[in-house]
Amino acid sequence: xxxxxxxxxxxxxxxxxxxxxxxxxxxxxxxxxxxxxxxxxxxxxxxxxxxxxxxxxxxxxxxxxxxxxxxxxxxxxxxxxxxxxxxxxxxxxxxxxxxxxxxxxxxxxxxxxxxxxxxxxxxxxxxxxxxxxxxxxxxxxxxxxxxxxxxxxxxxxxxxxxxxxxxxxxxxxxxxxxxx
Amino acid sequence: xxxxxxxxxxxxxxxxxxxxxxxxxxxxxxxxxxxxxxxxxxxxxxxxxxxxxxxxxxxxxxxxxxxxxxxxxxxxxxxxxxxxxxxxxxxxxxxxxxxxxxxxxxxxxxxxxxxxxxxxxxxxxxxxxxxxxxxxxxxxxxxxxxxxxxxxxxxxxxxxxxxxxxxxxxxxxxxxxxxxxxxxxxxxxxxxxxxxxxxxxxxxxxxxxxxxxxxxxxxxxxxxxxxxxxxxxxxxxxxxxxxxxxxxxxxxxxxxxxxxxxxxxxxxxxxxxxxxxxxxxxxxxxxxxxxxxxxxxxxxxxxxxxxxxxxxxxxxxxxxxxxxxxxxxxxxxxxxxxxxxxxxxxxxxxxxxxxxxxxxxx
Numbered sequence: 001x002x003x004x005x006x007x008x009x010x011x012x013x014x015x016x017x018x019x020x021x022x023x024x025x026x027x028x029x030x031x032x033x034x035x036x037x038x039x040x041x042x043x044x045x046x047x048x049x050x051x052x053x054x055x056x057x058x059x060x061x062x063x064x065x066x067x068x069x070x071x072x073x074x075x076x077x078x079x080x081x082x083x084x085x086x087x088x089x090x091x092x093x094x095x096x097x098x099x100x101x102x103x104x105x106x107x108x109x110x111x112x113x114x115x116x117x118x119x120x121x122x123x124x125x126x127x128x129x130x131x132x133x134x135x136x137x138x139x140x141x142x143x144x145x146x147x148x149x150x151x152x153x154x155x156x157x158x159x160x161x162x163x164x165x166x167x168x169x170x171x172x173x174x175x176x177x178x179x180x
Numbered sequence: 181x182x183x184x185x186x187x188x189x190x191x192x193x194x195x196x197x198x199x200x201x202x203x204x205x206x207x208x209x210x211x212x213x214x215x216x217x218x219x220x221x222x223x224x225x226x227x228x229x230x231x232x233x234x235x236x237x238x239x240x241x242x243x244x245x246x247x248x249x250x251x252x253x254x255x256x257x258x259x260x261x262x263x264x265x266x267x268x269x270x271x272x273x274x275x276x277x278x279x280x281x282x283x284x285x286x287x288x289x290x291x292x293x294x295x296x297x298x299x300x301x302x303x304x305x306x307x308x309x310x311x312x313x314x315x316x317x318x319x320x321x322x323x324x325x326x327x328x329x330x331x332x333x334x335x336x337x338x339x340x341x342x343x344x345x346x347x348x349x350x351x352x353x354x355x356x357x358x359x360x361x362x363x364x365x366x367x368x369x370x371x372x373x374x375x376x377x378x379x380x381x382x383x384x385x386x387x388x389x390x391x392x393x394x395x396x397x398x399x400x401x402x403x404x405x406x407x408x409x410x411x412x413x414x415x416x417x418x419x420x421x422x423x424x425x426x427x428x429x430x431x432x433x434x435x436x437x438x439x440x441x442x443x444x445x446x447x448x449x450x451x452x453x454x455x456x457x458x459x460x461x462x463x464x465x466x467x468x469x470x471x472x473x474x475x476x477x478x479x480x481x482x483x484x485x486x487x488x489x490x491x492x493x494x495x496x497x498x499x500x501x502x503x504x505x506x507x508x509x510x511x512x513x514x515x516x517x518x519x520x521x522x523x524x525x526x527x528x529x530x531x532x533x534x535x536x537x538x539x540x541x542x
Contacts, residue, residue, distance in 0.1 A: 034444075035425055035429075035444070035445035035446055035447045036444055036445060038425040038426060038428075038429045038445055038447075039429040039432050039433065039444075039445060041426075041429070042426055042429035042430050042433065043429075043433060046426075046430065047433065076446065076447070078419075078446045078447055078448065078449065079446075079447055081449050081451060082422060082447045082448070082449040113442070113444075114444045115442055115444065117413045117415075117416075117417070117444050118444065140442060142442065165436055165440070165442060166432070166433060166436055166442055167433060167436060167437060
């Protein structure tokens with residue numbers, strides 16, 4: 001995670017030391033109950049055939065065997081309601097799942113695809129929780145219009161790959177995983 | 181071009197303002213001309229008679245292979261020569277419904293439906309289009325906002341057309357006990373009245389007729405086209421029940437590839453009682469609520485230039501609605517598996533093509 005230079009890969013090139021650097025089994029969950037997690041799941045598994053496990057509201061034990069955890073960032077009040085969770089309960093769940101990942105040396109990829117709609121105060125809380133513990137952050141550019149991800153990644157020495165579209169976020173995700 | 185448009189707009193505005201507003205069917209038929217792909221036109225009252233002859237009755241357009249669809253009530257002359265007799269619909273039919281105009285101030289959805297009616301041909305299944313689900317709402321406006329081709333209406337039914345006054349508060353019929361009461365005027369919000377009640381107010385009767393339309397024609401997938409204000413988190417989103425999120429997610433990817441617009445998804449829940457997608461979904465219909473962004477909402481600001489708006493021009497919103505129709509029809513079909521693919525010809529290839537149509541320059 002510690003890099004001497006913290007480039008923002010505006011042309012969505014991926015740092016060479018991260019290419020094929022993440023292993024499977026991988027697990028996708030949300031951090032904030034955004035349904036964008038379903039988009040990332042379909043992108044990763046239906047389109048790119050990465051074969052990652054998925055549970056939008058996964059508990060820590062679900063990721064015990066994962067070598068890579070993909071966190072889809074963004075708070076959705078509707079998603080919280082559908083899962084029967086308050087924001088505080090969801091933040092606790094995310095803290096627990098991150099702690100499980102760190103305990104098992106599971107590497108973390110954080111993805112934000114929801115643009116400005118997933119950048120309110122609650123979403124920012126979740127982002128501030130997940131970005132510092134991530135090995136790489138992928139953000140679709142609309143979600144970083146204010147440079148929030150840029151400054152947070154710089155501060156925490158986390159590489160940031162900014163892409164123009166959700167499809168390109170998928171291409172970055174594909175490049176991160178080692179071939180099986 | 182702007183000058184030409186203004187002249188055209190004034191003429192069209194005069195024309196539509198003279199349309200008979202006491203009959204919903206007449207109002208809608210004054211705004212749209214059925215193209216060659218339309219096989220038959222029924223009225224919503226053919227599916228539930230309570231709205232017959234009221235400002236809530238509205239045309240229902242059928243495109244594609246309609247032999248298996250309900251035709252018993254088709255008015256004389258409304259059936260094309262291809263339709264000989266009614267046959268029972270079978271599970272092999274792939275039938276999609278496009279419902280627009282539930283909120284008549286969310287104009288891009290209705291115009292997208294009008295595009296389909298005027299330009300498209302369908303094969304491999306049936307497309308049912310209701311461009312003005314709440315025709316009564318098209319007869320009044322809270323701010324005299326205007327748009328080309330159609331009446332810029334209101335979010336709610338016209339109170340003058342209802343069969344009673346608004347209550348003090350309103351709770352959708354299928355809501356849980358914990359559901360917070362809505363403002364009484366929401367009793368005239370079509371998208372809070374599904375699945376509808378034949379004994380309810382006119383808006384609820386309309387919702388009931390639409391639900392009957394979907395059920396009697398064995399609709400597999402239904403799209404409800406809406407718009408949201410710039411400040412709403414719903415702008416540029418698809419909302420659906422949890423079981424249909426994957427279908428919507430696939431569509432989001434296709435929409436982005438075609439238009440460059442990244443939609444987000446919202447998962448609905450019990451608090452969406454009375455909403456189209458929630459209630460239709462209970463009936464096994466793959467139901468999706470689609471929201472583009474209308475810069476004039478929520479006040480229906482009449483000073484907003486819909487055509488040349490720099491954030492969300494009308495042609496772009498219509499184009500994106502139509503791309504969403506194509507994407508959701510395709511991804512819902514993928515999930516359904518063994519049915520014949522529904523092919524829609526005549527969708528626009530660019531927003532510029534839609535702009536020419538809006539300006540009468542095709």
